[in-house]
Amino acid sequence: MNALRVAVRGTLRYHEPLAPHTSWRVGGPAEIFFEPADADDLAAFLAGLPADMPLFWMGLGSNLLVRDGGIDGVVIATQRGFGALQRLASGAVRAEAGVPCAKLARLCEREGLAGGAFFAGTPGTLGGALAMNAGAFGGETWAQVTRVEVMNRAGARFWREADLYEVGYRHVVVPIPGEWFIAGEWRFAPAEERASAGPSRVRELLARRAETQPLGLPSCGSVFRNPPGDHAARLIEAVGLKGARSGDAEISTKHANFIINRGQARSADIEALIQRAQAEVWDRFGIELVPEVRIVGRAA
Numbered sequence: 001m002n003a004l005r006v007a008v009r010g011t012l013r014y015h016e017p018l019a020p021h022t023s024w025r026v027g028g029p030a031e032i033f034f035e036p037a038d039a040d041d042l043a044a045f046l047a048g049l050p051a052d053m054p055l056f057w058m059g060l061g062s063n064l065l066v067r068d069g070g071i072d073g074v075v076i077a078t079q080r081g082f083g084a085l086q087r088l089a090s091g092a093v094r095a096e097a098g099v100p101c102a103k104l105a106r107l108c109e110r111e112g113l114a115g116g117a118f119f120a121g122t123p124g125t126l127g128g129a130l131a132m133n134a135g136a137f138g139g140e141t142w143a144q145v146t147r148v149e150v151m152n153r154a155g156a157r158f159w160r161e162a163d164l165y166e167v168g169y170r171h172v173v174v175p176i177p178g179e180w181f182i183a184g185e186w187r188f189a190p191a192e193e194r195a196s197a198g199p200s201r202v203r204e205l206l207a208r209r210a211e212t213q214p215l216g217l218p219s220c221g222s223v224f225r226n227p228p229g230d231h232a233a234r235l236i237e238a239v240g241l242k243g244a245r246s247g248d249a250e251i252s253t254k255h256a257n258f259i260i261n262r263g264q265a266r267s268a269d270i271e272a273l274i275q276r277a278q279a280e281v282w283d284r285f286g287i288e289l290v291p292e293v294r295i296v297g298r299a300a
Contacts, residue, residue: 004048006045006048006049007048008036008041008045010034010035010036010042010081011033011034012033012034013032013033016033018030018033018061018066021061022061022064022065022066022220023060023061023220023221024061024219024270026065026068026218026266026267027065027067027068027267027297028067028068028298028300029071030056031073031074031075033074033075033077034075034076035077035079035081036076036081036082039081039182041081042151042155043156043157046151046153046154047154053074054072054074055073055074056071056073056074056076057076057078058075058076059077059078059079059127059128060079060100060124062123062128062221063128063220063221063292063293063294065220065267065295065296066297067268067297067300068267068299068300070297070298078096078097078125078127081098082096083099084096085099087111088185092185092186093107093108093111093116093187093188094184094185095126095184095186096126096127096182097125097128098125098126101119101120101122101125102119102120102122102202104126104186105118105119105120105205106120112190112191113188113189115139115143115189117205118136118137119139119141120205120206120209121136121137121208121209122134122136122141123221124221126141127182129141130142130181131181132170132172133167133168133171133172136205137205142162142172144187144188146185147160147184148160148162148181149181150181150182151179151180152176157182160176170292213254213258217260219252219258219259219261220259222257222258222292222293223258223274223277223291223292224257224289224290224291224292225290227288227289227290230287232257232289233255235281235284236251236257236281237256238285239280239281239284241256241277244273244276245262245273246276247264247265247268248262248266248269249261249262249265249266249272250262250273251273251277259273274291274295
């Protein structure tokens with residue numbers, strides 16, 4: 001592809017390997033990779049792109065499996081240029097798309113706000129959490145969202161009220177196609193109004209996560225959504241797939257809804273385990289395991 005004729009203040013690279021940008025540490029290159037300096041830089045960049053240029057947005061890459069052939073078009077990485085997090089005079093909390101979810105949990109604890117501690121157990125950034133209604137420990141991203149800021153591919157920015165969005169379990173329907181989340185506002189109740197709130201709540205959830213999840217090796221967090229009334233991990237364990245391997249990818253022996261990279265796994269190895277778990281759970285229980293992770297790009 002010819003170099004883009006756009007002026008940027010952020011980082012623009014061609015054929016950028018995406019493995020270092022994903023929590024699984026796998027995946028082929030981005031044809032074009034852009035890390036905007038801020039929202040104005042991103043708006044100018046988008047306004048200068050050809051209208052038919054494919055776009056893909058990513059944050060920490062924690063809920064993402066990039067296939068070994070990589071991603072065509074432009075990958076926009078928001079982690080570095082969208083890191084503002086603040087408590088507003090109105091009492092609401094504003095966070096940009098690149099803010100790690102755990103950072104919002106710590107702010108809520110520090111400011112005495114209830115209902116945000118669960119973010120400590122949610123890997124990734126708030127942009128991705130908004131896009132999929134990420135959750136952990138019984139909490140969900142959109143439960144306290146009041147409005148979101150979005151940008152379209154022309155670089156125009158808008159605030160949208162939360163009730164415009166259809167939100168479900170790990171699912172969000174964007175009412176206007178071609179808009180992406182760049183920030184959100186949350187309104188949390190004061191901690192004293194909830195018995196479960198406390199100064200050690202974030203630490204408690206982080207400790208529980210460390211006890212139950214394989215955090216020492218690359219993974220994406222939970223691979224599958226939990227089926228209604230059941231748990232994906234229980235089903236995968238029941239069919240005997242704990243410890244199953246494909247190359248250097250392994251279904252964790254600690255938590256069966258995690259697939260870990262033991263060092264040299266390829267994206268194809270991970271996808272093979274995803275498909276195997278789906279097939280064996282379906283054959284045994286007649287239950288469809290729906291991936292929570294987003295699988296993108298071309299096979300090698």
